Amino acid sequence: MQQGELAGDRYPGLIYSQAPRNVYWEMTIACDLACKHCRADAIHVRDPLELNGDEARALLRDIKAMGSMVILTGGDPMKRPDLFDLIEYGRSIDLPVSITPSTTPTLTREVVQRFKELGVAAMGVSLDAPTAELHDAFRGVDGTFERSQAALAWAREFKIPVQVNTTVTTGTMPHLPALFSLLEHEHAPPVRRWSLFLLVPVGRGTDLGIPTAEQIEELFGWVYAVAEGAPFHVGTVEAPHYRRFWIQQKEAAGMPPAAITQMAKRMGFGVRDGNGVIFVSHRGDVYPAGFLPHPLLGNVREQPLSAIYRTAPALLRLRDMGQLTGACGACDYRWACGGSRARAYAMTGDAMATDPFCLIPGGRGPRPNRAISVATQSW
Numbered sequence: 001m002q003q004g005e006l007a008g009d010r011y012p013g014l015i016y017s018q019a020p021r022n023v024y025w026e027m028t029i030a031c032d033l034a035c036k037h038c039r040a041d042a043i044h045v046r047d048p049l050e051l052n053g054d055e056a057r058a059l060l061r062d063i064k065a066m067g068s069m070v071i072l073t074g075g076d077p078m079k080r081p082d083l084f085d086l087i088e089y090g091r092s093i094d095l096p097v098s099i100t101p102s103t104t105p106t107l108t109r110e111v112v113q114r115f116k117e118l119g120v121a122a123m124g125v126s127l128d129a130p131t132a133e134l135h136d137a138f139r140g141v142d143g144t145f146e147r148s149q150a151a152l153a154w155a156r157e158f159k160i161p162v163q164v165n166t167t168v169t170t171g172t173m174p175h176l177p178a179l180f181s182l183l184e185h186e187h188a189p190p191v192r193r194w195s196l197f198l199l200v201p202v203g204r205g206t207d208l209g210i211p212t213a214e215q216i217e218e219l220f221g222w223v224y225a226v227a228e229g230a231p232f233h234v235g236t237v238e239a240p241h242y243r244r245f246w247i248q249q250k251e252a253a254g255m256p257p258a259a260i261t262q263m264a265k266r267m268g269f270g271v272r273d274g275n276g277v278i279f280v281s282h283r284g285d286v287y288p289a290g291f292l293p294h295p296l297l298g299n300v301r302e303q304p305l306s307a308i309y310r311t312a313p314a315l316l317r318l319r320d321m322g323q324l325t326g327a328c329g330a331c332d333y334r335w336a337c338g339g340s341r342a343r344a345y346a347m348t349g350d351a352m353a354t355d356p357f358c359l360i361p362g363g364r365g366p367r368p369n370r371a372i373s374v375a376t377q378s379w
Contacts, residue, residue, distance in 0.1 A: 013270025170209030
């Protein structure tokens with residue numbers, strides 16, 4: 001892990017050149033839901049070309065050797081009949097394992113108890129709205145809201161930390177304050193983290209409402225305000241420019257630059273698509289991130305993930321913020337932030353272009369904290 005910095009940058013960002021913090025492995029593309037935002041455009045049946053058990057165990061060994069964590073995702077990991085065997089194998093080699101199962105009838109109390117017995121580090125639960133009517137419409141299947149509530153209750157019973165994942169679109173944004181209230185008052189334990197996934201229009205997500213940069217800036221103000229007193233961590237995903245916003249608020253409040261720099265690792269400065277995270281598809285194809293399925297970097301059937309991560313030319317380019325173009329390339333915060341390379345690619349066709357969700361071209365200088373006032377609003 002190194003620091004990346006250019007002359008004129010306000011703050012450095014970390015470069016994860018040897019190993020990612022997190023490996024996201026799409027175990028299967030099969031899923032019984034029909035979510036409107038699905039990145040994988042999942043289907044109901046498994047692909048016969050999924051990594052087999054031996055190939056999967058080799059991948060887990062390589063992830064362990066890198067010192068990374070694996071997040072088992074999909075599709076729905078529950079659709080793999082060898083799921084528990086693979087978790088057990090991963091834990092037998094002391095690999096940290098987290099999982100994001102779909103909230104379908106396959107996710108039962110007994111399954112969550114088994115996760116606990118196997119030593120799963122955390123469980124992801126998707127929740128996009130505070131009511132059954134809204135959430136089930138977004139997920140495409142009735143009953144998913146009720147099942148998500150049951151999953152949270154079981155996680156609390158068995159003391160498994162939970163990350164709640166919420167997709168941010170123009171349709172879900174108005175309901176975020178009510179959803180926060182639900183999590184705060186009903187599910188503070190076991191929820192350890194609430195992650196707001198800013199829409200990247202890929203897969204079925206291309207048909208959803210795309211927020212404006214101005215709306216995102218207001219969202220950041222709300223996140224910054226509620227995070228101060230939240231009983232769990234409130235964070236953003238595919239929104240590295242929240243770090244720019246956070247830095248600007250701290251600067252405006254008088255926090256010394258050295259103190260901000262000391263918080264770089266905790267705030268994830270520099271972590272972005274292909275730097276600190278990497279994605280492995282159900283067929284073993286490796287991409288910079290789940291939301292950035294371009295370019296194809298290699299396949300773990302042919303080359304270890306560790307070698308691909310360390311040497312793929314496209315990843316080396318993605319980690320060099322000196323190669324960004326447009327406003328992102330001129331920004332004072334390009335190493336700490338870097339913008340969403342997935343969104344840049346999805347919306348412009350160029351992974352090194354400006355992130356269209358960022359309001360501040362160039363990020364010049366501290367900004368007043370005018371956006372904080374939206375904390376009392378509900379959009």
